[in-house]
Amino acid sequence: MGQFAEDTRRIHKLLSDVLKPTPLQHSQYLSDLHQADIWLKREDLTPVRSYKVRGAYTFIREALEADPDRSLFVCSSAGNHAQGFAFACRHFNKRGVVFMPLTTPQQKIQKTRSFGAPLVDIKLLGDGFDAANKAAMEYCEAENGLMVPPFDHPTIILGQATVGKEILEQSPEGYSWDRLILPVGGGGLAAGITQYFAQTGEKTEFTLVEPDMAPSLHESLLVGERIRLDRVDNFVDGAAVAQIGQENFKQLSKFSPEQVVLAPTDGVCATMIDMLNIEGVVLEPAGALAIDALNRLPVEQVRGKKIVCVISGGNFDFERLPEVKERALKFAGLKKYYVIQLPQRPGALKDFLSLLGPEDDIARFEYLKKSARNFGSVLLGIETKRPENFQLLHESFDRSDVRWEDITYNEAIANFVI
Incomplete structure (x- = not known):
């Protein structure tokens, strides 16, 4: 061995x-x-x-064996490493400071705080990890702390x-x-x-x-x-x-x-x-x-x-x-988004609804543009029970006077309207 x-x-x-x-x-x-x-x-x-608690605990324990008087540990993380770090600081009764991006979800901030209280402080800086990490390293050097890396050690x-x-x-x-x-x-x-x-x-x-x-x-x-x-x-x-x-x-x-x-x-x-x-x-x-x-x-x-x-x-x-x-349904082929144009006439919506199959369900229906012109644009989200139902739906669209475009995987459009 x-x-x-x-x-x-x-x-x-x-x-x-x-x-x-x-x-x-x-x-x-x-x-x-x-x-x-x-x-x-x-x-x-x-x-x-x-599993992150394993590495953080091990690092801090080894550091304290080498220098029992070390009093300050620092890390940068927006997730699991921060929580493992806080847990270890509290166990060894040592002060810790965690640098997190401003965009970190409150749930992760609260959990880190609960694991480390009252010994671990949380500082929110920057819009991403790189900015938080830079601030953590500068703080660590200024305060004579020891940086606890998330993985590269x-x-x-x-x-x-x-x-x-x-x-x-x-x-x-x-x-x-x-x-x-x-x-x-x-x-x-x-x-x-x-x-x-x-x-x-x-x-x-x-x-x-x-x-x-x-x-x-x-x-x-x-x-x-x-x-x-x-x-x-x-x-x-x-x-x-x-x-x-x-x-x-x-x-x-x-x-x-x-x-x-x-x-x-x-x-x-x-x-x-x-x-x-x-x-x-x-x-x-x-x-x-x-x-x-x-x-x-x-x-x-x-x-x-x-x-x-x-x-x-x-x-x-x-x-x-x-x-x-939402992502799971799209991956399974059970949900799609469309931009459709309906004729601006009485009964057009009723006619459109008749195109849907028995397993199709409208999950979203929103007018994007409604005017006195001949057609109005609609954002449509549809969920169904089987992926093959969408082929039947597309065929129904093509037989009607509905103008349509599948935007499910058009990232530029979908991110804007969905």
Whole structure:
């Protein structure tokens, strides 16, 4: 067994002071759905509802062992790292300061405050992570604090690697896992687990999953070096990172781009709704990545295999639920938006309604422009029970005198009117 694995075991023993092992649960629903043996590592069930507490606790503990008199810790985060950091500061009775963007949802601010009170202060600065991070680093230098990074540090990686140790310890007797599916943002979790498995001699295959609109690892693997993305979509906020960590990429660079699944945002939303409705499991977008990857992998890599999906977190703000549901319906082909032009005459609306099928439901109807001209423009949202119903609806439109345009995936128009 290598030194990294030995260090991971040491760290895991220290973690037991504050963190019980999270469950490794068999999912009958996912197993039946994919004709496989699917298990879930439930990191959403830690005290702070994500694995991030492992790395933050480990980092602060190691820092205090080196310098017991250290009194101030600082971090920048808009999510799970902030909560894990606050939890650790309170445990060690040390002052902490968290820098968050002004755009951070109140739910995350309140949870961070509750985990760290009364020792952790929250400072809101800037419109995004980069501005908050810059302010945190300047504050840290001015106040002689210690910055606690979210992922790019060997000690953080060690803390996250304890998830892998628990998976092996909790595996049913005689089990040898065919595949582990791991979400990737900054790369701390994946770097830790894959290295631990390698040093313990496990032959498990790995699938790494990133949001398709924040593929920092995938793009770096394509060119063979770390690159910074010019733009990321922050919807999957727990994994929306513009550049994979330097320490993390040292470990993950051995993987090929083909081993990285890019999960579409709307598909992730569909997975979140599916798990909530059927399994009663609340997932944040990043927490759904590993489960969603089951739908993207070739069938031969899933069917009949023993697979663990790591659920990285469940800190979901339910104010986002309407948008998640909306995206899920669109991904499933069950909801579309149109701009239609109805003739300005009595009975035109009644005639239009007769075009709808028995499973079609109007979810939105709004006049965009109404005048004395021959036609009036309407924004129309329609939900249905089966995707093929839209083809029948389009055929009905074409046979009528309705002028129509499908704007469901026209981003410029849809973002303006929907």
